[in-house]
Amino acid sequence: MSGKPKVAICWLGGCGGCDEAVVDINEAILKVVEAVDLVLWPVALDFKYHHVEAMQDGEIALSIINGHVRNSDQEEVAKLLRKKSQLVLAFGACACFGGTPGMANLITKEDIFDWVYRDAPTVVNPKGNRPQPKFSSDGKELTLPEFYNQVYSLKQIIDVDYYLPGCPPPPDLIMNAVTAVLEGKLPPKGSTLTPHKALCDTCPRNKTKPSRIGIKDIKRIHEIEAEPNTCFLVQGVLCLGPATRSGCGEACININIPCRGCFGPIEGVEDSGAKFVSALAAIIDVESEEDTKRVIDGIDDPVGYLYRFTMPTSILRKKRV
Amino acid sequence: MKHFKPKLVCFSCRFSWGYLAEDAGLSWQTRNWVPVVCSGKIDTTHILSAFKHGADGVLILGCPEGDCHYQDGNYEARKRVYLMQRILESYGIEKERLEIRLSVDPEGKQITHYVKELSDRVAKLGPVKKMIERTESGSAV
Structure with missing residues (x-):
């Protein structure tokens, strides 16, 4: 492996718009790829989570995480990346504040399940099946991530170093943030990498x-x-x-x-x-x-x-x- | 809920409410009494923080209409209260728990009276619903 800093880009409960925003930095992305080793980017590259698990703690220089946390799978990935990374950047409104999916905090988990598996006019579910976190059949156990009672922002789950809000963040701020990390010119931990005015x-x-x-x-x-x-x-x-x-x-x-x-x-x-x-x-x-x-x-x-x-x-x- | 005693917070404007009263005596009678320089100074975050920290009701006392020392602080407070009532309802906190009164009472005798009145009404609603803290076990990595 080269000595280039490793960068992971990952989505949790996101729509993919934030990943698209990374691509929107256009040809500048070629310079970024020259300067860093991408080690995880589920939307674009075929690395697996077990590749990240095999790394040493702190081996990844920067993890760019977008999306909110609402199930145990998202929480697990967030915690894994936190453990393996020196810096974590909460990327986009969902990671920073919960984002539009955060509006689901106005209704309960039961309301959501009732609508999706029973009440929505397009649903045909005569047996009233609901997804279960565990299911056994023929001695084998299948599992699904647990759906949480509320939406969490990234900082409510793991320690976050920097924030870059936006839905999605604009290309110039993404480049500024990546350049700041590569050049080591970072503001104090916990800063939001945007102007501070209204x-x-x-x-x-x-x-x-x-x-x-x-x-x-x-x-x-x-x-x-x-x-x-x-x-x-x-x-x-x-x-x-x-x-x-x-x-x-x-x-x-x-x-x-x-x-x-x-x-x-x-x-x-x-x-x-x-x-x-x-x-x-x-x-x-x-x-x-x-x-x-x-x-x-x-x-x-x-x-x-x-x-x-x-x-x-x-x-x-x-x-x- | 027979023995439920609501926890209230009362913000009052210094210019109309209780400026002739003895602060110590009044604060002894009215717990969580917060005199402020103008009802317009009461920020929406103060109201939200009160509810977040477990208040069952919040009472705001401002000057009578047209009598604000700073021209329109009491009107500003009233507009904020109405907006906050709608916000609170969406969060599952009944709007009756937040009240504003625009009147005058230099000796502050009515402060305890109005707090009691709101307290009685809130007692009928029961304690404010608490936010359910995190129940998921989460994953360990």
């Missing part, structure tokens, strides 16, 4: 914002014809820019879609949804009790909008049942 700070529409925003009604993006250059909040459309970290290159804003918060909370903030509630309350321009109730009751699914990517790492984390 998205509003870097948003091109910021200059159209009046000194004080006042909205009388909250609308959804499909209900209006959004002005392409005006701040969404001024137009009465919820945009999570004030409470979300910048670094995404304003990808959504540039195609006239408000920010949904995939970069998660700003430095030092635990719960971006709660912070957005404060920001939103400040710009709702009504005084009477009825008007306040009318405007706020008009918001469809506030928790789904405010915690779309961050539910498992929010202060309350999960629905109480």
